[in-house]
Amino acid sequence: MMSAVKKIVISEFMDEAAVDALRQRFDVRFDPALVDHPERLSAELADTHALIVRNRTQVSAALLDTAPALRVVGRLGVGLDNIDMLACAGRNVAVFPATGANAQAVAEYVITTSLMLLRGAYLRSADVAAGEWPRQALSNGREAAGSVLAVIGFGGIGQRVALLARGLGMTVVGHDPQLAEDAPCWREAGARCMALDAALELADVITLHVPLAEGTRNLLNDVRIGRLKRGAIVINTARGGTLDERALATALGEKRLGGAALDVFADEPLQHGSPLADAPNLILTPHVAGLTVQSNERVSSLVAERIAAALSG
Incomplete structure (x- = not known):
């Protein structure tokens, strides 16, 4: 029996090529406005297996409680202060930052x-x-x-x-x-x-x-x-x-x-x-030191690859 397609939610901007690569294999909900609408984000996470964020989405214990199927969080960057790492560890949710890409x-x-x-x-x-x-x-x-x-x-x-x-x-x-x-x-x-x-x-x-x-x-x-x-x-x-x-x-x-x-x-x-x-x-400047055309491609590609590997394992 074929397993259900895994769902990925992306709550902030991401390189379109990386998003399209994920769409080939997963059910992807890409909506950069979700970061500003926590109620909508929580609703989307009810049956989500992976969440991809930048620095504005607060991945708190309360948000994780709305995502019982969540297995992995991808961080489009390297800072992790917007992610409750202890809460993720307690729920067996892996966190993948884009170390080195920017x-x-x-x-x-x-x-x-x-x-x-x-x-x-x-x-x-x-x-x-x-x-x-x-x-x-x-x-x-x-x-x-x-x-x-x-x-x-x-x-x-x-x-x-x-x-x-x-x-x-x-x-x-x-x-x-x-x-x-x-x-x-x-x-x-x-x-x-x-x-x-x-x-x-x-x-x-x-x-x-x-x-x-x-x-x-x-x-x-x-x-x-x-x-x-x-x-x-x-x-x-x-x-x-x-x-x-x-x-x-x-x-x-x-x-x-x-x-x-x-x-x-x-x-x-x-x-x-x-x-x-x-x-x-x-x-x-508005938190853009790590953002260039090239770095966004590298960051997005790296996170997409790690998310895909985690959900396919």
Whole structure:
């Protein structure tokens, strides 16, 4: 007797080619609007075997209770703070993140924003178009070569950032409590392992690549931000909540920092009235550092393959 076709629900956007590949073998309900309609999502999950999400769908214990047939969750990305891992484990639900598939995209974002903020010449186009000529004001930019980059969190993305930075002539230091000081990855990436505060205080550019957990919440707090080198640049593509946004905005406003780029926030979308709204020399992007045409194809394809294998086993 032929077994029933397994059902997959996709609650956020996914590359169409990967969705079509899944449709060849499974009953696929692809609706990126489901993330904003939890009642509809719960109803769809009543007879669903696999759920594919990005970072906005909250895979909580309560949501899992509405999905008695669920066997696997695919995460179109690497962060897992929107997924209750203990609840999944207790229900024998496997979780498959797209580890490594968006590392190049994030690393290029970090390097690009580092160069923009170090040079300081790219945010005055409107003034030049209006007939102003701020040549003297924009003549004091800094070169990346010879500067120090601190990579906080030295997993796959952090290592990729380090390799690109070394190609530009930057000195790279790093910190990761999960890695031994003599782990091969430090040498392979041309980086020096240091204690957190020592790395931060030495850096011209700081980039965060840590998950959001109790040990990393406000890792870059007001005290650490206050100790950063004057003119330092801060980049966060990891998770909102890993730095103190108010302290960062204050340091930017007082011109103690040279600039910052934030792709992630404690509350997403960024809330009205955020202290970041009026901070100078600040690049804000809507959680897209890991999203490019190529990375979306890689992430979607990887997750689709893992989901298909799990449901076929």
